[in-house]
Amino acid sequence: MANKHGLGRGLGALLAAPNTKYLQELSVDSISPNPQQPRKDFNIKTLNELSESVRKSGVLQPVIVRKVGLGYELVVGERRWRAAKIAGLEKIPAVVREVSDKESIEIALVENLLREDLNPIEEAEAYRKLLTDFGWVQEELAQHVGKDRSSIANYIRLLKLPEVIQ
The missing domain is CATH 1.10.10 (Arc Repressor Mutant, subunit A)
Known part of the structure; x- marks a missing residue:
């Protein structure tokens, strides 16, 4: 059974969809977490370690967001976003995607499942x-x-x- 959205062909197939917009620098405060994020617990020690790395080197991999109302909602990258906030960054690199609620959930769940650290x-x-x-x-x-x-x-x-x- 073919899946036009890319699920089953790996995370790359989902994230490389044609509705990807260009890389932008967004205000950290304009982004809100995804309420459907499968990860409920964030290890504060590893988050602080990541924030220290972000403080020194910046955010090396952009988060993926979608436009919601006047701001943005995370699709992928909540740990990087949280670390950027802890590090005091005002802006974060982000790719804005045009995805539905269902696609956003699909991408977030599969991305977390593939990382194997839930x-x-x-x-x-x-x-x-x-x-x-x-x-x-x-x-x-x-x-x-x-x-x-x-x-x-x-x-x-x-x-x-x-x-x-x-």
Whole structure:
């Protein structure tokens, strides 16, 4: 089954879509976090380390944002954006993309899943969100993210554990 948006062909296929605009320097304060960001916990120690690197060398890889109202919303790069704020930067390099709510969620979830540093519950929640939002069955999701169906099923089962165990 072909996917015109690029999911299943890797993050590069999603991010290299033809609706990419040019690189811009945006005010850090004009950008807001994506409320659908799958990462819920940000390690303050590693964030401070990243902010120190940003303070010394700047932001080396632009964030990806989309225009929302009078400002911008992050699609990819919340750790870099947070580090830039901590470092006191006023501007951050950004690529502005024209993407729908659904595409923004898709890109954010897949980008985080491919990095493999979500905790198991965050990964399970990301899988559940993709299943729900895109109406996929576990087999389709497994194909899109390059995992076997049983791995997806096991992650989803984690969400049935009592909250205190999660």
